[in-house]
Amino acid sequence: MTPAARLAAAIDLLGAIEQAGRKPADAVANDFFRARRYIGGGDRRAVSDRVWGVLRRRLRLGWWLELVGAQPTPRLLVAADLLLAEGLDPAAVARQAFSGGQYAAAALDLSEERALRAIAARRRSGGALEHPGMPEAVRLELPDWALPGFRARFGPRLAAEAAAMQEPAPLDLRANLLKTTREGAAALLAAEGIETEPTPFSPWGLRVPERRPVTSTRAFQEGLVEVQDEGSQLVVLLTGAEPGMRVADYCAGAGGKTLALAAAMGNRGRITACDVSTPRLEGAVRRLRRAGVDNAERHLLEPGDRWAKRRAGTFDRVLVDAPCTGTGTWRRNPDARTRTGPEDLRELLPKQAAILDAAAGLVRPGGGRLVYATCSVLPEEDEEQVRAFLGRHPDFGLLPLSAAWAEAGTVPPPGDGEFLLTSPARHGTDGFFAAILQRGR
Numbered sequence: 001m002t003p004a005a006r007l008a009a010a011i012d013l014l015g016a017i018e019q020a021g022r023k024p025a026d027a028v029a030n031d032f033f034r035a036r037r038y039i040g041g042g043d044r045r046a047v048s049d050r051v052w053g054v055l056r057r058r059l060r061l062g063w064w065l066e067l068v069g070a071q072p073t074p075r076l077l078v079a080a081d082l083l084l085a086e087g088l089d090p091a092a093v094a095r096q097a098f099s100g101g102q103y104a105a106a107a108l109d110l111s112e113e114r115a116l117r118a119i120a121a122r123r124r125s126g127g128a129l130e131h132p133g134m135p136e137a138v139r140l141e142l143p144d145w146a147l148p149g150f151r152a153r154f155g156p157r158l159a160a161e162a163a164a165m166q167e168p169a170p171l172d173l174r175a176n177l178l179k180t181t182r183e184g185a186a187a188l189l190a191a192e193g194i195e196t197e198p199t200p201f202s203p204w205g206l207r208v209p210e211r212r213p214v215t216s217t218r219a220f221q222e223g224l225v226e227v228q229d230e231g232s233q234l235v236v237l238l239t240g241a242e243p244g245m246r247v248a249d250y251c252a253g254a255g256g257k258t259l260a261l262a263a264a265m266g267n268r269g270r271i272t273a274c275d276v277s278t279p280r281l282e283g284a285v286r287r288l289r290r291a292g293v294d295n296a297e298r299h300l301l302e303p304g305d306r307w308a309k310r311r312a313g314t315f316d317r318v319l320v321d322a323p324c325t326g327t328g329t330w331r332r333n334p335d336a337r338t339r340t341g342p343e344d345l346r347e348l349l350p351k352q353a354a355i356l357d358a359a360a361g362l363v364r365p366g367g368g369r370l371v372y373a374t375c376s377v378l379p380e381e382d383e384e385q386v387r388a389f390l391g392r393h394p395d396f397g398l399l400p401l402s403a404a405w406a407e408a409g410t411v412p413p414p415g416d417g418e419f420l421l422t423s424p425a426r427h428g429t430d431g432f433f434a435a436i437l438q439r440g441r
């Protein structure tokens, strides 16, 4: 594809993402490229890079367009990105991206040209995306409703964390200890041309510094590695799941953490992967098979379900990987910044509390543990949820992380105390929260 054709495809994909409403951008992109098989690997990467770049700069680009009275259409978002992130002048944008030639986007109309000239007249040299008149939330690429929570979480580190959240995330893998060692997985990947480095905190993790098509490797297809952010691996390590235990993965989804739990348990003991979503649980089947897991069963949680009553107090470990706003994953899913709103948070808070209450009943009295985790950085979904739970359940207490890290035999990631709080700037991971709640009587 010519550079102009790639930009035209980027405009089309941005339009498809916008039209898809609440569907995540990566799912829209998968459909988009599946329907256009003629777009080869290199072109696909170039188109995706442009689109994800625009999504990462979306609030600032939108602010500029609003400043000059223009709508944030996919065409103008891409044009403004070329002006502000790449420093082109309006004539070059028109020539390079909107020539109207074969496979290129249609020529700019008068109002589009006017908008680009107005932006160019107001941009400053160097750091052109920034402008002194920009509100803080826009500059940090955070929606207004999330800014107070981010500030409460990160305090003086807010700007650094928000900047790290604008960077693309690396690809983290977890070596599947049921089939190999971390070194063995790294060697196999290297033989397939994929260099990795060990992750600093998780003893299972491998980081792929350069974006590579890992899922087509033998190592992936034969279940020796899984894609999993290091922060997610740390949550599983904190459960302290061991061979022979009974473990419930209460919000298992498609089984990302179930797989890691099974590996930690050496396939011995029993894991019940629960969820309220049939399609998500179904999604776990193939992954469990590929990874060689044979100590996991699935259970669909339904209203009026008697399962929880029958299993009350029988699990050594219960992991609640709660549905959340996903604010900790915004470097990976930049489109979620505009797809998620305060109404989602309002809906999630009581849901998380109800899930915790229901899951607590499964925990074995006398030392069983409930691990509550989110991929949110908002205190309301994290420590505030845990403190409210402890108020409702005096039979549970917080277990210090230091004890859990010592049991896991791993380097503790730098933290602030009682809770696991990983973040892109500090740990190079997504933003994860976890707390260990131990049941007394």
Ligand SMILES: C[S@@+](CC[C@H](N)C(=O)[O-])C[C@H]1O[C@@H](n2cnc3c(N)ncnc32)[C@H](O)[C@@H]1O
Residues within 6 Å of the ligand: 250, 251, 252, 253, 254, 255, 256, 257, 258, 274, 275, 276, 277, 280, 301, 321, 322, 323, 324, 355
């Ligand atoms: C963060 S995702 C889980 C991701 C998964 N643990 C992983 O590592 O791949 C949260 C999951 O909670 C599930 N969920 C939502 N409401 C629930 C409820 N009331 N009880 C149990 N699971 C629930 C959702 O269907 C979703 O799969």
